[in-house]
Amino acid sequence: MSGPLILGIESSCDETGVGIVRGHQLLANEVASSVDQHARWGGVVPEVASRAHLQAMVPALNRACEKADVSLDEVDAIAVTAGPGLMGALVVGLASAKALAAALNKPLYGVNHLVGHVAVDILEHGPLEQPCGALLVSGGHTNLLRVDDLTSSITEVGSTIDDAAGEAYDKVARLLGLGYPGGPVVDRLAAAGDPRAIAFPRGLTARHDLERHRFDFSFSGLKTAVSRWVETARLEGREVPVADVCASFQEAVCDVLTAKAVDLCDHHGLEHFVIGGGVAANSRLRVLLEERLAERGVTLRRPRPGLCTDNGAMIAVLGAEVVAAGLPPSAPDLGADSGLPISTVLV
Numbered sequence: 531m532s533g534p535l536i537l538g539i540e541s542s543c544d545e546t547g548v549g550i551v552r553g554h555q556l557l558a559n560e561v562a563s564s565v566d567q568h569a570r571w572g573g574v575v576p577e578v579a580s581r582a583h584l585q586a587m588v589p590a591l592n593r594a595c596e597k598a599d600v601s602l603d604e605v606d607a608i609a610v611t612a613g614p615g616l617m618g619a620l621v622v623g624l625a626s627a628k629a630l631a632a633a634l635n636k637p638l639y640g641v642n643h644l645v646g647h648v649a650v651d652i653l654e655h656g657p658l659e660q661p662c663g664a665l666l667v668s669g670g671h672t673n674l675l676r677v678d679d680l681t682s683s684i685t686e687v688g689s690t691i692d693d694a695a696g697e698a699y700d701k702v703a704r705l706l707g708l709g710y711p712g713g714p715v716v717d718r719l720a721a722a723g724d725p726r727a728i729a730f731p732r733g734l735t736a737r738h739d740l741e742r743h744r745f746d747f748s749f750s751g752l753k754t755a756v757s758r759w760v761e762t763a764r765l766e767g768r769e770v771p772v773a774d775v776c777a778s779f780q781e782a783v784c785d786v787l788t789a790k791a792v793d794l795c796d797h798h799g800l801e802h803f804v805i806g807g808g809v810a811a812n813s814r815l816r817v818l819l820e821e822r823l824a825e826r827g828v829t830l831r832r833p834r835p836g837l838c839t840d841n842g843a844m845i846a847v848l849g850a851e852v853v854a855a856g857l858p859p860s861a862p863d864l865g866a867d868s869g870l871p872i873s874t875v876l877v
C-alpha cells in the first residue's frame with residue numbers, strides 16, 4: 531500500500547461523511563444521513579442538518595477507524611469540506627477536523643466539496659487523465675468543467691442559470707407526491723415509463739440561446755412545463771401517468787446534460803470525461819452519456835452510484851491528491867465558505 535493515509539470529513543449538507551484512504555485506495559467510507567428527518571419538509575432544513583451532524587460525527591469517525599483498521603495517530607493528514615454548502619452544517623465538520631488536527635498534531639486541508647465529487651472516481655478507476663472534461667450534477671450545482679489539474683486548475687465552462695439538475699428532480703418528485711429526495715425515486719419509476727410519451731422542453735438549446743449560453747443549463751422551464759402538464763391532466767380528471775411523466779422529464783434532463791457534455795469535449799478537444807455529484811448516480815444519464823461520448827471516441831469515467839452522493843471518501847481522496855501535489859496545509863483558523871467557487875480547490 532502506498533500514499534499518505536488521509537482522513538476526510540464531509541458535512542456540507544445532510545450527510546455526515548467520514549472516509550479514510552491510503553493514496554488512491556479506499557479503506558473506509560462511513561456515511562450517516564439525516565435525510566429522513568428532512569423528508570416531511572420536502573427539502574433539507576439547515577438547523578436540523580447541523581444538529582444531526584453533531585450527533586453523528588464522533589460515531590461515524592469511530593466506525594471509519596474500525597473499518598479501516600487504523601488508529602487516529604497513524605493518519606498523515608486531515609482533509610475537510612470547507613465549502614460550498616450550508617454554513618451551520620459546514621462548521622460542524624470544520625470544528626471537528628480542526629479539533630482532531632490540533633489534538634493529534636496533524637496537518638489540516640480545507641478542500642472544495644465540488645472538486646471532491648470530481649475526484650472521487652480516482653478511488654475506483656485510478657489517476658485522472660488530464661486535461662479532461664467534467665460534469666458536476668448535484669442538488670445544488672450543475673457545472674460543466676475543464677480540468678487541467680485537479681488540485682490547481684479547474685475552469686467552469688458552464689453552469690445552470692436557475693435550478694440545479696438535482697433540484698429539478700426533487701421539485702418534480704414533490705409535485706408528483708413522491709417524497710424527498712426525488713432523484714432516486716424518479717429514476718426508478720422512469721424505468722417503467724415511455725421517455726417519448728411527452729415532449730418536454732430542452733432548456734437553452736435553441737439556436738439563439740446557444741449563442742450566449744452554449745455550455746449553460748436551465749431547468750426551471752422544464753419544471754414548470756411538467757407542473758403545467760400534470761395540473762392540466764388533473765383538472766381534466768385524467769389519471770396522471772406517473773411513470774411516463776418521470777421518463778419524459780428524465781429524458782429531457784439527460785438529453786441536455788449529455789448533448790452539452792459532448793459539445794464541451796468537441797470544442798476543447800478533450801478525450802476523457804468524468805461525472806460526479808448525486809445526479810451522476812442516475813441510470814439514464816450514465817447510459818446516454820456513455821453512448822454519446824463513445825461515438826466521439828471520448829472515454830467516460832463513472833464512479834459507482836454509492837460514491838456519487840455526498841461522502842467522506844471523496845474529501846479524503848482529494849486530500850490525498852493535494853498532499854501528493856505538495857500543496858501547503860490550510861491555516862489553523864480557516865473558516866467555512868458557503869459560496870466557495872469551484873476554482874478554489876484548497877482554502
Ligand code: KG4
Pocket residue numbers: 543667668669670671695696697699700711712713714717807808809810811812813838839840
Ligand atoms: O451530491 P449530492 O448527494 O448532494 C449535494 O451536494 O447536493 O446530490 C443530491 C442530489 C439530490 O437532488 C438527489 O435527488 C439527486 O442528487 N439524486 C439523483 C439520483 N440520486 C440522487 N438524481 C437523479 N437520479 C438519481 N439516481
Ligand code: ZN
Pocket residue numbers: 643647668669807808839840
Ligand atoms: Zn455534493
